[in-house]
Structures are given as structure tokens and as C-alpha cells.
Amino acid sequence: MKKALSILLVGLIASLFGSIALAGTEITVIMPDHEADILGYFEQKALSFEKKTGTKVNIVSASWDRVADKLLPALAAGSSAYDVCEFDNCWVAQFAETEWLLPLDDYAGVEYVEDMLPALNSLFSARGHLYGVTWNNDMRFFMYNTRILEDAGITGPPLTWNELIEQSRRLMAAGTAKYGFIEGWEMGQALANAQTVFAHSFGGRLLDEKGNPTLDSSECVAALQFMVDLLHKYNIINPASLTSSQEVSQNVFLRGDTAFFPQAWPGLYSYSRSSDVSNIVGEVEVAPKPLGVTKDIGAALSLPEALAIPKTSRHPDEAWAFIQFISNKKTNKAQSLAIGSLPIWTELFNDPELLRLYPYWKQFGQQAKYLHGLPQVTWYSEFSRVCQVETMNALTQVKTVEEATRDMMKAVEAIEK
Amino acid sequence: MLIYALVVLIFLFTVAPFCWLIISSISIKTELLSVPPHWIPKNPTLRSYKEIIFGGVRTTRAARYFKQAVGNSIIVAGSVTALCLVIGSVASYSFTRLRFRGRRSLLLMILATQMIPAVGIIIPIYVIMMNLHLLDTHLGLFVTYSSFVLPLMIWIMMGYFQTIPIDIEDAARMDGCSRLGALVRVVLPLAAPGLAATGIFAFIVAWNEFFFALILTETATKTLPVLISEFSTKFGADYVMMSTGGVLASLPPVILALTFQRFIIKGLTGGAIKG
Structure with missing residues (x-):
């Protein structure tokens, strides 16, 4: 003892x-x-x-x-x-x-x-x-799968949103991809990021230099309408986007089910070359410019x-x-x-x-x-939350784009006060 | 016939999420995300369990700390349950049997503490813990958890004590027992099923608690719910590892519940009718 x-x-x-x-x-x-x-x-x-x-x-x-x-x-x-x-x-x-x-x-x-x-x-x-x-x-890059495009007879990546729609339809008709692309649009920060980048790709911005909301500008409204149309009118985007995280969208792309990845993070290029996680080794390339409403306009996120x-x-x-x-x-x-x-x-x-x-x-x-980059205001987290909710309402067609925009503006102005 | 159909429906409703959790934990990621989803994995694997239990070359930080987190959860939930059972049973006995000034107000005050949302008091609690140097300590979590588990236990156990006839206690007193002696030798043994049920309830509340543990722990005392949430990165969650962690984390409460099953059934009905 x-x-x-x-x-x-x-x-x-x-x-x-x-x-x-x-x-x-x-x-x-x-x-x-x-x-x-x-x-x-x-x-x-x-x-x-x-x-x-x-x-x-x-x-x-x-x-x-x-x-x-x-x-x-x-x-x-x-x-x-x-x-x-x-x-x-x-x-x-x-x-x-x-x-x-x-x-x-x-x-x-x-x-x-x-x-x-x-x-x-x-x-x-x-x-x-x-x-x-x-x-x-x-920093995000527009990446695409060269093999899927070539199999559908497409020679180069799209430079504009319209070209993306046209190419997606072609490759879906040819059966080389199930959908043009998939987004990580589940309710979360990634959805607010998506709204930001789509607005920039239409030449708009969510807040002006002074931090005032410009969500109801024609560019921002057109961008949100385009996000909705991708799902419900053009049908070139995987409907599972609404419940997918960024990681899921990455997995779907790496599986070879989709051809485009409009906002790909740098590490995705490395992952695509690893046969442990990728079915598309050696097939991924980076486009010369990110997508935009015209050839002069494009937007990529810096996060x-x-x-x-x-x-x-x-x-x-x-x-x-x-x-x-x-x-x-x-x-x-x-x-x-x-x-x-x-x-x-x-x-x-x-x-x-x-x-x-x-x-x-x-x-x-x-x-x-x-x-x-993302908007820089002291109330960004509240702003982001409002944008996520109303963007989701528009994407799920609970509200029209006009209603969602109106409610977004009201809520953001209230936060600002 | 309808009643059986409803029972089956409720059984499925209760068991299906847990089944899916187990299936997810033995699936590979690509299969888990395949469309359409299927129940039985084509290539089941225990790789994630091996990774969590034995480690490996590519083991993530969260997986490496899993065993430590299990230990932390057992220490915190176990000590909260033990202390709250002791203090809670004495307190609820006093509220049941003794008539003293301010009894009702005190009882309502205890109940009122349960109505304050955690997010509203997190900063004051953080400041108190910081000043007492109790951040990232088992004691800090123990004190915090006791503050909301104890009132719950007092209220639940009062129901059980009310079912025990006061005559039995009086008889013990007449035979020479002090009030405390009667409580320990007569009342508590009779209330054992209720204590077991309440104890398991307290254990589960402390075991599952996430918010306070997230804020008040760092690395040394991180508990399981916080650690499981870390099977994720900027781009999303690692569903397979999260499910594996979930299955392993649910084992202790399940084992505890099965061990005390006999008491729980008695205890659940015991407090329903007042004596």
C-alpha cells in the first residue's frame, strides 16, 4: 500500500x-x-x-x-x-x-x-x-470538363451565361452529362455568396460604395431572375442544388455527372487529378474568363x-x-x-x-x-441571413422575384436603421 | 388492426433515422450521395469506425480527438447526473414535504430559470467562467450544466415523491429515524425507479448539450456533440464520419437506458398518479 x-x-x-x-x-x-x-x-x-x-x-x-x-x-x-x-x-x-x-x-x-x-x-x-x-x-475560377464538352462536339468553354445555357442543352441532349452544372444552394452562406457573384456577373452589386442596398437595381433583379430560370425555365442545373452544399456540388462534378463548375475553388483542380476522389482525372481545365451576361462582364468570388x-x-x-x-x-x-x-x-x-x-x-x-469580395458592412451577418432567406424563397418559387426583392429591401433597410 | 398499423408507423418513424445513421456510417461517400438513394449499401465498410477508433495516416484532427471527447462527455455528463441526483432528490423532497415561507415563489423561480434562452445568457456566463478561470475545464461545464439540469430534476422528482405515502415516512420516524434517515432509508429506495428515470434523463440532457460546450470549451474538455460537428470543412460536412460519430455517441445513453430499462418503465408511470 x-x-x-x-x-x-x-x-x-x-x-x-x-x-x-x-x-x-x-x-x-x-x-x-x-x-x-x-x-x-x-x-x-x-x-x-x-x-x-x-x-x-x-x-x-x-x-x-x-x-x-x-x-x-x-x-x-x-x-x-x-x-x-x-x-x-x-x-x-x-x-x-x-x-x-x-x-x-x-x-x-x-x-x-x-x-x-x-x-x-x-x-x-x-x-x-x-x-x-x-x-x-x-479565389474562385470557372472550371469545366473538357472530355464532356468534346464528346458533345463542343470545342471551347462558354464565355457568357447564354453560351452556357446553349452548351448545357447540347451536352444534355447528347447524353454526355446529366446536367450542365450543380450549385451548392442549400440555405447557408454559400447561397449568399452565389447571389453576390450572380449580381456582379450581371454588372450589378448588392450594396453601393456607401453600404446602401441596391438589391432592387435592374441588374440585381435580372441576376436573381436568372438564378430562378436556371432551375425552372432552362432546366440545365441539377434541381438538387437547392439542398446541396458546396462539397456535394464538388462530388457531383468529380463524379463526372456535370460539365461546368462556375465558382470552383483552387483545391478542386488538385482533387480532380486524384483518382482516390475523382472519376475525371486529367479532364478539368480552367476557362479564360468567369461567366457573365456579356463577353465583357464576368464575376468570380474572392473569399x-x-x-x-x-x-x-x-x-x-x-x-x-x-x-x-x-x-x-x-x-x-x-x-x-x-x-x-x-x-x-x-x-x-x-x-x-x-x-x-x-x-x-x-x-x-x-x-x-x-x-x-463580399460586401463589407458591420451588419453583414444579418444582411447575409436576409439574402439567404429571400433568395431561397425566390428559388423555391414561394415568392416571385419581385416579391422576394421587395421583402429583401424592406428587411435590409430595417437592419440598416 | 388500425392500432397495430399505427404502432408499426410510430416504430418506423422512431427507428428509421437511427437505421439511416448506421447505414450512412458504413457507406462510402459516393454511394451515400448516389441518386436514387438506396437503403442497403452495395459496398459496406467499417473504414470510418477504424479511423475513429484506431486512427490512420489520413486521420483528421476531429477523428484523433474523438476518444478524448468521449472521456470528456462521460466525465461531465456522469458528474452532472450524480450531483444533480443527490442535490435534486434532497431539494425536491424538501419542496414536497416541508412547508416553509417562500416555497411557492422559490419553485416558480426555479421554473422561470428554464425559460431564459441560452443565447441570452451566454455572454454573462462566459464572463463569469473567464473570471473564475473555469473556461475549458470540466468544472466549468459541470457548473453550467447543473444550473439547468438541477431545476428540471427538482420538478420531475417532485412528482415521484408525491406518490410515496407520507404514512410510511411517519412510521419510520416513529421507529426512531430522523427526517434525513427516513429519506435515505425509506423514501429514496421507494423512489428508486423515479430516480433512475430522472437520472437517465439528466444524463441525456448533459450528454447532448451543444451550445454551452461549444462556447466554453477549447481543446482539453471538448465534448462529443461539439467534436462531431467538426467533421466538416468550409465546403460541407463529412456525412460518413459524422454518422459514425453519431452512432458511437448514441451508444452510452442507449446502454444506460437498456441497463435501467426495468426502472425506467416503473419510473415513467410512477409519477403519474399522486398518492
């Missing part, structure tokens, strides 16, 4: 010293699960950072849809629970207004940011300050995520060291090689090793001019 107690006591003391030895500087990073996390990429990098600096990194993960629920109470309560947080570009206005984040201008300096893609820095800047450094450059430092962080220097480690050119290139994500550094778009793997990056310059 005495022996057992002694062992227990020694064990307790040893574990106490063990915990003291580990209790050096520790930073806590909160971030949602990414496609990159499937390979444990971010965790591996955190371990490399620990080895290099001796600063322990505690990664707090959360599901994508819940990370805001977890982060916002902590920020609002002034908690120092997190030293680094990931944030979306639609949160920038709100986070800047509430002064929850540390401006990174002094940390980053001009030298560090000037080689990054300028569009990314401006997406995470507000009130003249930089609040986040992008780590996941999620990057950045790392930021909450003002309440107890270790801002270590937090910045971590952000720098994750976002520097070497790590950023390794990330692109590992998971096919787009770099954040201009120079890496000409890197021969990366271009061999991802030849479509050559078209990045051409596509970049069509990119749009």
Missing part, C-alpha cells in the same frame, strides 16, 4: 514538473476546419513553429459554421483566450468598428506586405489599417481567410511571429504544393515548380480583374 502511494506521489510530482517544463510561452490559435486540415497541414506547420521558436501552439478548431459563435462571445467579453484568430473578409468592417483586433501595420511593415497580392491586403484593411494577413487565398491578433492577446509578439511563419513565402509555397491553394505572394505565381503542377495559374492574371 505504502509502495503504491509512493509511486503515485512520485508520479504526481513528476507530472507537475513535466507540466512546468511545458508551460513556457503558449499561444492559442482559433480557426475553423479547412480542406487543408484533412491532411493535417496546419497542425504540422504549428509543430514546425514550436520546434523553431519554442513557443507552444494550441490550436482550437471549430466547425466552419460555428467558429463565429465561438469567437464572438470571447471577443465581446474581452477574453484573452485567443492570441491568433482566423477571420473572413466579410467580418472586417465589424471587427474594425468594434476595435477587437490589433492593427498589424506596425508588425507587418511596408516591406512585408508590398510583395503580397494587393487585392488581399485591401480586403483585410479598414479605416486605414491592415487587420489580417491572408493565409488561405480562396480568402486571414489570421489576425485580438487586442486582448497576452502574447502579441509571439502571435505575429506565428502569423509570419504561416504566411511567409517558403511556407506559402509548401502549402500550395501540398494542397493546391493559391499563393498570397505575387512572385510565387511565376514559380516554375508550382506552374508545372498548376498550369492554370497562368490565367490568374486574366481572371483577377473579375474578382469581387
